Amino acid sequence: MSEIIDLSQEIFSGMPVYKSLPEVKIEMYASHEQWEGITDSNLVSPSVYKLEMSEHTGTHVDALNHMAGEFRGQSIDTMPLSMFYTEGICLDLSHKGLKEVIEPKDLISACTKSNMTVKKGDTVLLYTDHYRRAYGSLDWSSGPGLSVSAARWLGEQGISAFGVEMMSPGIPGISNREVHQICGELGFTHYENMINLHLLIGRGRFRFIGLPLKIRGGTGSPVRAVAVFE
Numbered sequence: 610m611s612e613i614i615d616l617s618q619e620i621f622s623g624m625p626v627y628k629s630l631p632e633v634k635i636e637m638y639a640s641h642e643q644w645e646g647i648t649d650s651n652l653v654s655p656s657v658y659k660l661e662m663s664e665h666t667g668t669h670v671d672a673l674n675h676m677a678g679e680f681r682g683q684s685i686d687t688m689p690l691s692m693f694y695t696e697g698i699c700l701d702l703s704h705k706g707l708k709e710v711i712e713p714k715d716l717i718s719a720c721t722k723s724n725m726t727v728k729k730g731d732t733v734l735l736y737t738d739h740y741r742r743a744y745g746s747l748d749w750s751s752g753p754g755l756s757v758s759a760a761r762w763l764g765e766q767g768i769s770a771f772g773v774e775m776m777s778p779g780i781p782g783i784s785n786r787e788v789h790q791i792c793g794e795l796g797f798t799h800y801e802n803m804i805n806l807h808l809l810i811g812r813g814r815f816r817f818i819g820l821p822l823k824i825r826g827g828t829g830s831p832v833r834a835v836a837v838f839e
Contacts (some may be wrong), residue, residue, distance in 0.1 A: 676793030697817030701811035729767035736806035754780035764795030772800035
C-alpha cells in the first residue's frame with residue numbers, strides 16, 4: 610500500500626508571504642443559509658470562499674517566465690506535466706544556518722552520505738529544517754539558500770526541479786535573483802515553502818508529484834506537493 614506524505618503548507622488569511630507579494634485574504638463569499646433563503650439562523654455554514662492571493666503563495670512552483678524577462682512566453686500552462694511528476698530524492702542540509710549559502714560541495718556531500726545519485730529528470734528536495742525552526746518567526750525570511758554555483762550544478766545534472774522549505778531558493782540580495790536566472794537558462798524550475806521534508810530523510814527514492822493549476826499565462830502556481838513511497 611502506498612504511503613503519501615504531504616509536503617505542502619496550509620493556506621490561510623494573513624499567512625507569511627514573500628516581502629514583495631500581496632497578503633493572502635480569504636473570506637466567505639456565500640453561505641448555505643443565503644442559498645436557501647434562511648435569514649433567522651444563528652448558524653452560518655460557508656458554501657463558497659473568495660480567495661485573494663498571488664500565484665506564488667504557500668507551497669508553489671515557479672514557471673520559467675517568472676525567472677527573467679527573456680523567458681516570457683514560457684508560462685506555467687505551457688510547461689510539460691512531466692516536469693511535475695518525477696522521481697525524487699531528499700538531501701539532508703539541516704546543518705545549514707540562517708542566511709548560510711549552500712554550495713555544490715554541500716550537495717555532493719549530502720548525496721554521498723545518503724548513498725544517492727542525482728538522476729536526469731529528478732526533483733531534488735533540500736531539507737534544511739528551516740520550516741520547523743522558523744516558520745512564523747522573525748527569522749522566517751532569513752533561511753539558508755543556494756549559491757549561484759550550486760544552482761548551476763543542479764541544472765547541469767538535468768533535473769526537472771528542486772525544492773526548498775524557504776520562501777526563496779537563493780538568499781535575497783546575495784544569490785536569489787541569479788538562481789532564478791539559471792533556472793530559466795537551463796530549463797528547470799523550483800518549489801518553495803515546502804514542509805515535512807524531515808520525513809523523507811534516509812528513505813531513498815520516492816515518486817514526487819507537484820502539479821500546478823492550469824493558469825493561462827501564469828508565472829507560477831500553488832501546488833499540493835506530495836512524496837509517494839510504494
